[in-house]
Amino acid sequence: MSSLSKLNPLNSMNLRQKTILLIGLIVLLLVLVYASSLSIDPANILTDFTLRNQPPSFEHLFGTDWLGRDMLTRTIKGLGLSIFIGAVASILSSILAIIMAFISSVNKYGDVLIAWLIDFFASIPHLLLLIMISICLGKGAMGVIIGVACTHWTSLARVLRVEIKEIQTSEYVQLSEKFGKNKFWIAKEHILILVITQVIVGTLLIFPHAIMHEASITFLGFGLSPHEPAIGIILSESMSYLTTGAWWLAVFPGVMLLIIVLLFDILGEEVEKLLDPTKAQK
Amino acid sequence: MENDLLTVQNVSISFTQYVQGLQQHILKVISDLSLSVKEGEVVAILGSSGSGKSLLAHAILGILPENGQCDGTISFKGEVLTQEKKEELRGEHICLIPQSVNFLDPLMKVREQAIGDVKDEEKEKALKHQKEIFEKYGLAEEVGDMYPFELSGGMARKVLLSTALLSDPELVVADEPTPGLDQASVNETINDIKRLAQEGKGVLLITHEIDVALKTADRIAIFYSGYVIEINKAENFNDVNKLLHPYTKSLIEALPRNGFKLTSGVQPLEEVDGCPYFENCPIRSDICQNNKPDLIDHNGIMIRCHNFDKEVN
Amino acid sequence: MVIIINSQKLAKFLGYKAVRLFILLVAVAAVSFIMVEISPINPVKSYAAEMGASAQQIAALSAYWQVDVPLGEKVVSWLADLLQLNLGISLIYRIPVVNVIIQKFTASLVLMITSWIISGVVGFGLGIIAGGTRGSWIDKAIKTYCYILQCAPSFWIGLIIMLIFSVYLGWFPVGLAVPVGTMASDVTFWDWLIRLILPAFTLSIVGIASIALYTRDRLVNILNSDYFIFARARGENHWSIIIRHGIRNVLLPAITLQFMSFSELFGGAVLVEQIFSYPGIGQATVAAGLRSDVPLLLGIVLISTIFVFCGNTIADILYKYVDPRMKGDENE
Numbered sequence: 001m002s003s004l005s006k007l008n009p010l011n012s013m014n015l016r017q018k019t020i021l022l023i024g025l026i027v028l029l030l031v032l033v034y035a036s037s038l039s040i041d042p043a044n045i046l047t048d049f050t051l052r053n054q055p056p057s058f059e060h061l062f063g064t065d066w067l068g069r070d071m072l073t074r075t076i077k078g079l080g081l082s083i084f085i086g087a088v089a090s091i092l093s094s095i096l097a098i099i100m101a102f103i104s105s106v107n108k109y110g111d112v113l114i115a116w117l118i119d120f121f122a123s124i125p126h127l128l129l130l131i132m133i134s135i136c137l138g139k140g141a142m143g144v145i146i147g148v149a150c151t152h153w154t155s156l157a158r159v160l161r162v163e164i165k166e167i168q169t170s171e172y173v174q175l176s177e178k179f180g181k182n183k184f185w186i187a188k189e190h191i192l193i194l195v196i197t198q199v200i201v202g203t204l205l206i207f208p209h210a211i212m213h214e215a216s217i218t219f220l221g222f223g224l225s226p227h228e229p230a231i232g233i234i235l236s237e238s239m240s241y242l243t244t245g246a247w248w249l250a251v252f253p254g255v256m257l258l259i260i261v262l263l264f265d266i267l268g269e270e271v272e273k274l275l276d277p278t279k280a281q282k
Numbered sequence: 283m284e285n286d287l288l289t290v291q292n293v294s295i296s297f298t299q300y301v302q303g304l305q306q307h308i309l310k311v312i313s314d315l316s317l318s319v320k321e322g323e324v325v326a327i328l329g330s331s332g333s334g335k336s337l338l339a340h341a342i343l344g345i346l347p348e349n350g351q352c353d354g355t356i357s358f359k360g361e362v363l364t365q366e367k368k369e370e371l372r373g374e375h376i377c378l379i380p381q382s383v384n385f386l387d388p389l390m391k392v393r394e395q396a397i398g399d400v401k402d403e404e405k406e407k408a409l410k411h412q413k414e415i416f417e418k419y420g421l422a423e424e425v426g427d428m429y430p431f432e433l434s435g436g437m438a439r440k441v442l443l444s445t446a447l448l449s450d451p452e453l454v455v456a457d458e459p460t461p462g463l464d465q466a467s468v469n470e471t472i473n474d475i476k477r478l479a480q481e482g483k484g485v486l487l488i489t490h491e492i493d494v495a496l497k498t499a500d501r502i503a504i505f506y507s508g509y510v511i512e513i514n515k516a517e518n519f520n521d522v523n524k525l526l527h528p529y530t531k532s533l534i535e536a537l538p539r540n541g542f543k544l545t546s547g548v549q550p551l552e553e554v555d556g557c558p559y560f561e562n563c564p565i566r567s568d569i570c571q572n573n574k575p576d577l578i579d580h581n582g583i584m585i586r587c588h589n590f591d592k593e594v595n
Numbered sequence: 596m597v598i599i600i601n602s603q604k605l606a607k608f609l610g611y612k613a614v615r616l617f618i619l620l621v622a623v624a625a626v627s628f629i630m631v632e633i634s635p636i637n638p639v640k641s642y643a644a645e646m647g648a649s650a651q652q653i654a655a656l657s658a659y660w661q662v663d664v665p666l667g668e669k670v671v672s673w674l675a676d677l678l679q680l681n682l683g684i685s686l687i688y689r690i691p692v693v694n695v696i697i698q699k700f701t702a703s704l705v706l707m708i709t710s711w712i713i714s715g716v717v718g719f720g721l722g723i724i725a726g727g728t729r730g731s732w733i734d735k736a737i738k739t740y741c742y743i744l745q746c747a748p749s750f751w752i753g754l755i756i757m758l759i760f761s762v763y764l765g766w767f768p769v770g771l772a773v774p775v776g777t778m779a780s781d782v783t784f785w786d787w788l789i790r791l792i793l794p795a796f797t798l799s800i801v802g803i804a805s806i807a808l809y810t811r812d813r814l815v816n817i818l819n820s821d822y823f824i825f826a827r828a829r830g831e832n833h834w835s836i837i838i839r840h841g842i843r844n845v846l847l848p849a850i851t852l853q854f855m856s857f858s859e860l861f862g863g864a865v866l867v868e869q870i871f872s873y874p875g876i877g878q879a880t881v882a883a884g885l886r887s888d889v890p891l892l893l894g895i896v897l898i899s900t901i902f903v904f905c906g907n908t909i910a911d912i913l914y915k916y917v918d919p920r921m922k923g924d925e926n927e
Contacts, residue, residue: 015300015306016305016306119619120619120622120623122858122903122907123619123623123900123903123904123907124623124858124896124899124900124903125857125858125859125861125862125865125899125902125903126858126859126862127861127862127865127866128861128862128865128880128895128896128899131880131881131884132627132630132631132892132896133630135630135631135634135636135884135892136630136631136633136634137634138634138635208746212746212748215748215750215751216748216749216750216862216866219748219750219866220750220865220866220869220881220884221881221884221885222884222885235750235751235754238754239754239870242754242757242758242762243762245762247758247762250751250754250755250758251755251758254747254748254751254754254755257748257751258743258746258747258748258751261746261747261748262742262743262746265742265745265746340824343827343828345824345827345828347819369830372827372828372829372830373828373829373830373831374830377828377829378825378828378829380821380824380825380828381821382821384820384821384822385821385822385824385825386822386825387822387826387839387840387843387844388822388844389843389844390839390840390843395826398826398829398830398831399831399832399835399836399839445829446829449829449830
């Protein structure tokens with residue numbers, strides 16, 4: 001990267017603009033996918049038995065399934081659902097992380113408790129914990145969202161915990177304390193603003209994991225019900241048809257899911273670069 | 283000029299950095315630096331710590347980080363050094379004595395690092411040579427089996443010195459060789475460096491400790507705010523009247539008080555139009571504000587000032 | 596690299612870890628038991644459905660599951676059973692849960708360790724190459740490959756690999772028709788080995804990404820370190836420094852990271868075993884979950900917790916006791 005950096009002020013503008021442009025494009029693309037999935041009424045995904053298991057063609061770019069349904073439409077609908085569940089789960093998970101981080105910043109016991117909770121959640125394999133939570137809540141979207149939120153708050157909480165500790169010991173916060181400001185005022189005025197960057201980036205970075213985990217446990221049969229147009233369902237259905245050579249049932253939905261995950265991942269990293277320039281030096 | 287080992291001409295070093303919001307920022311660390319080192323001569327660059335003078339050493343050896351930019355020419359024995367040439371010479375003809383023990387691999391025994399990457403058949407010879415050099419600089423044999431974290435400050439200093447000298451270089455660049463050492467170790471280091479010069483090597487000594495520079499060097503270059511403002515003979519520093527630049531004078535006059543250490547870091551960092559010392563200068567005039575003085579030769583003394591006392595020599 | 600281990604300190608550390616593991620297991624056991632208890636699953640009903648039990652048996656089962664007892668007491672008695680290693684009978688396999696776990700977990704361990712080693716070695720190698728050629732097309736290619744792998748759900752990669760090697764190339768049978776209830780002992784060694792290849796391959800590919808990217812980042816940091824600069828100043832060439840200093844300094848943290856990845860490894864195994872019908876603990880997990888085999892599910896939660904804990908503890912030991920620098924820290 002840095003080898004490009006000649007002493008040209010134009011270049012500096014370029015990197016900043018490039019980053020902003022990239023962020024804009026990704027957001028636009030994701031909004032587009034989500035909007036088009038909203039515009040699809042599941043009732044309108046026609047079943048047409050004359051068009052069963054058709055390979056990709058101009059009419060059906062992603063082919064059709066065993067009920068003759070257009071796979072492109074099903075995939076986009078599924079992606080919309082993935083984005084929605086990913087969004088709800090990662091926001092929920094960030095809220096959880098913020099709450100936990102604040103509890104840990106209140107006093108020593110809170111800190112010990114949260115450290116223990118983080119350890120506890122990290123000690124059971126994520127997927128298994130997801131399955132347990134999903135079973136506990138009776139499967140379905142609710143189980144998935146809560147499950148993903150409960151398994152993903154730890155990383156952000158860890159970061160926030162350290163960040164808050166650093167801020168607490170910093171000079172200006174201690175100065176405010178000396179001036180008799182109470183803890184909530186300090187939290188509001190100093191800590192909140194400084195952790196907000198971490199929260200934004202953290203939430204964005206949870207997104208890809210949330211989407212993938214949702215798809216994974218739905219695929220295993222613990223997530224969304226088979227009636228939902230989810231990517232996990234599509235892929236698990238495709239397993240029965242792969243042996244007959246219906247490769248398009250698995251390849252296209254999977255690639256699309258990968259692209260969405262990748263977009264969120266890049267989005268997270270670009271935003272992080274913009275907000276935390278040390279990341280860009282590398 | 284003909285027996286100059288190292289010639290540095292108009293060298294500027296700058297860095298590209300990204301700040302909040304990915305705005306690019308160019309940080310100039312060294313501006314228009316010129317100096318030379320002859321065989322058997324010790325030249326000190328004296329500047330406050332953290333002012334970036336170490337980067338000159340890195341530039342000479344071609345080890346600046348990738349976002350660093352070096353302009354100007356550096357020549358060795360009259361030959362201009364390209365990056366390829368630097369890579370060929372470093373470690374063999376030009377050696378670096380680095381700042382601290384951090385410059386040693388923390389997970390490798392000292393001996394292995396000192397001999398470097400040698401072929402198996404030459405290893406025995408290299409080990410023998412390493413033993414000799416370690417002995418010469420007063421290092422016990424078992425020091426070779428230590429990890430860097432096990433070395434004391436004085437030991438680490440000697441290890442760094444002997445590691446650099448294993449290949450018998452012609453030019454030695456010593457980057458802050460004395461900080462954090464007790465007085466005895468400092469004196470030893472000073473003697474070691476002087477001995478190098480007596481052996482005919484050229485030494486470029488980069489330091490922020492005035493007494494080390496005074497005791498070791500033949501000539502001293504004063505580094506201020508990225509500029510070399512004066513290069514004078516070491517003996518002239520005994521007499522303030524023989525010094526030309528007002529900053530150098532104030533430095534020497536203030537010596538007993540500041541304990542022979544140059545630590546003031548408050549020097550303008552952003553690029554100024556005029557003389558870098560303008561703000562603090564007692565003899566400034568209008569011309570100094572907007573015109574940057576060049577480094578000129580005045581009876582063998584290099585000086586960067588519009589108003590210096592032309593009578594002194 | 597010399598490995599210096601202070602055995603007395605290590606013993607103390609391991610003792611402390613053992614206590615921690617015990618507390619953790621009790622907590623995990625209690626929490627997971629409560630989670631299943633408040634779930635809509637009714638163990639008695641699922642038992643009855645699975646086994647076609649008579650009214651008498653149902654009464655016995657109700658007694659075993661203590662249907663009428665308050666939750667708190669249930670948890671305590673479940674923990675007491677657990678202390679005697681009595682995890683109950685698996686309703687799918689109809690043998691004690693402990694036996695199922697031993698058999699299934701052994702099979703999975705082979706799968707997980709194989710792919711753990713392959714992904715570790717290949718990932719580390721790729722990371723070193725990428726870091727050493729930083730900024731070149733090789734680096735970019737490796738980075739892109741890793742990014743894409745990281746963003747691909749592992750079960751989908753499994754599907755694609757099955758599509759390529761089983762369906763199109765026909766090198767491996769598709770999902771051998773052995774029902775989930777069959778014990779591993781009924782499968783011949785050869786069958787088992789054939790079944791191991793694709794899952795292990797998939798799991799290796801999935802595992803490469805994180806270790807490669809980590810190794811690369813770490814090496815790039817070292818490339819900017821003072822000792823790397825000094826090695827360059829001494830005239831050592833780029834790859835020689837990477838081999839002499841880079842690998843030396845990246846290896847330990849990379850191995851540590853690899854040991855900390857047991858959690859993801861287990862998750863990956865669950866998905867991959869499901870796709871390739873590999874008769875391991877992952878497949879048993881899914882079966883137990885879907886068919887409400889509560890005793891087995893709880894047993895799997897415990898064994899996987901121990902598994903992850905072991906990985907993290909080994910990572911801790913490596914981090915704290917193998918680095919020669921720690922010898923110096925003891926004096927502080």
